[in-house]
Amino acid sequence: MPTAKLIDGKAFSAKVREGVAKDVTALKTNHGITPGLAVVIVGEDPASQVYVRNKVKQTAETGMNSFHFEMPADTSEDVLLAKVNELNADPAVNGILVQLPLPKHINEAAVIDAINPEKDVDGFHVINSGLLATGGKGMVPCTPLGCLLMLQDTLGDMSGKKAIVVGRSNIVGKPMAQLLLDANCTVTIAHSRTKDLAGEVAEADIVVAAVGRAEMVKGDWIKEGATVIDVGINRIDAPERGEGKSRLVGDVEFGAAAERAGAITPVPGGVGPMTIACLLKNTVTATCRQNNIDPDTL
Numbered sequence: 001m002p003t004a005k006l007i008d009g010k011a012f013s014a015k016v017r018e019g020v021a022k023d024v025t026a027l028k029t030n031h032g033i034t035p036g037l038a039v040v041i042v043g044e045d046p047a048s049q050v051y052v053r054n055k056v057k058q059t060a061e062t063g064m065n066s067f068h069f070e071m072p073a074d075t076s077e078d079v080l081l082a083k084v085n086e087l088n089a090d091p092a093v094n095g096i097l098v099q100l101p102l103p104k105h106i107n108e109a110a111v112i113d114a115i116n117p118e119k120d121v122d123g124f125h126v127i128n129s130g131l132l133a134t135g136g137k138g139m140v141p142c143t144p145l146g147c148l149l150m151l152q153d154t155l156g157d158m159s160g161k162k163a164i165v166v167g168r169s170n171i172v173g174k175p176m177a178q179l180l181l182d183a184n185c186t187v188t189i190a191h192s193r194t195k196d197l198a199g200e201v202a203e204a205d206i207v208v209a210a211v212g213r214a215e216m217v218k219g220d221w222i223k224e225g226a227t228v229i230d231v232g233i234n235r236i237d238a239p240e241r242g243e244g245k246s247r248l249v250g251d252v253e254f255g256a257a258a259e260r261a262g263a264i265t266p267v268p269g270g271v272g273p274m275t276i277a278c279l280l281k282n283t284v285t286a287t288c289r290q291n292n293i294d295p296d297t298l
């Protein structure tokens, strides 16, 4: 029997989006500004397409302008950089997101570096990661921000808690660890070379799994009462649902983990929806900063 409280990312993200919609209305009526978010996709990555479908719909629902650019998989780096520069210069665009991963022939770092840091609503630009690392006020990556909001809502003050982040990517693991550190957790970052992952996870009051391997964090590793945030989005075959069917699972063995955890996010319906909500929130934040508006006085 699962004992863990389910952290409902779907419901929480709806609340965050309501707040965003209010801010968008205030920006329009009090300042005559409609925030605009531009998303650029190169090629066809199935995971990205799910994300973009949800995002385009929700951007429009908050009242923002959504600009969507699909470019073929063989787009050259120069053409993509020219598109980024065009969006940098466009005053109707307050936020720019270039879907990752990009095709192999394009240098991702060069593309991210080309985005105006003030419009970098993903928070991936080196200026923004530098600001996050040094306590400055940049754009915070959406997925870790969404995880942090759910953790704060579940736990309140996290000072002194032991947190482990499994995964050290620039877009999830590292910024997540930074945010947990800022929240005064004692943070361990685990990765593919970690010696005793089960033992490390077993110590943690907070577990954030961002590995990209279906159910690799086992339920019996989880400390009793721990809070578990599952970032993983893995599509696996589900023959029980019929031939050729698939389903989404996280990086945590959900059923077994829910028997030990105090609280846990599901997949789907956990981190994913919060990521999109935070993208919209970041777009409002970026719009305010670009127009010297204090978001608290909207």
Ligand SMILES: NC(=O)C1=CN([C@@H]2O[C@H](COP(=O)(O)OP(=O)(O)OC[C@H]3O[C@@H](n4cnc5c(N)ncnc54)[C@H](OP(=O)(O)O)[C@@H]3O)[C@@H](O)[C@H]2O)C=CC1
Pocket (backbone or CB within 6 Å): 047, 143, 166, 167, 168, 169, 170, 171, 172, 173, 190, 191, 192, 193, 194, 197, 210, 211, 212, 213, 216, 231, 232, 233, 234, 271, 272, 275
């Ligand atoms: N819900 C959402 O909104 C989002 C979900 N995701 C999902 O989150 C997951 C992680 O994404 P991302 O960070 O981009 O992935 P990356 O592939 O960039 O990073 C994966 C990390 O996991 C580590 N790792 C791999 N195998 C193991 C292992 N056996 N034991 C311990 N650590 C391991 C890697 O270690 P090393 O560095 O040593 O190679 C690496 O640091 C994916 O499932 C992705 O789809 C991603 C973004 C948003």
Ligand SMILES: Nc1nc(=O)c2c([nH]1)NC[C@@H]1CN(c3ccc(C(=O)N[C@@H](CCC(=O)O)C(=O)O)cc3)C=[N+]21
Pocket (backbone or CB within 6 Å): 047, 048, 050, 051, 054, 097, 098, 099, 100, 101, 122, 142, 143, 233, 248, 267, 268, 269, 270, 271, 272, 273, 275, 276
């Ligand atoms: N520049 C960039 N920024 C990103 O933030 C980014 C990216 N590139 N590339 C791809 C990954 C992946 N990602 C997801 C976000 C939400 C869901 C999401 O909404 N998931 C739903 C599931 C939807 C379904 O049912 O399939 C859920 O978890 O409930 C999924 C995946 C953002 N990413």
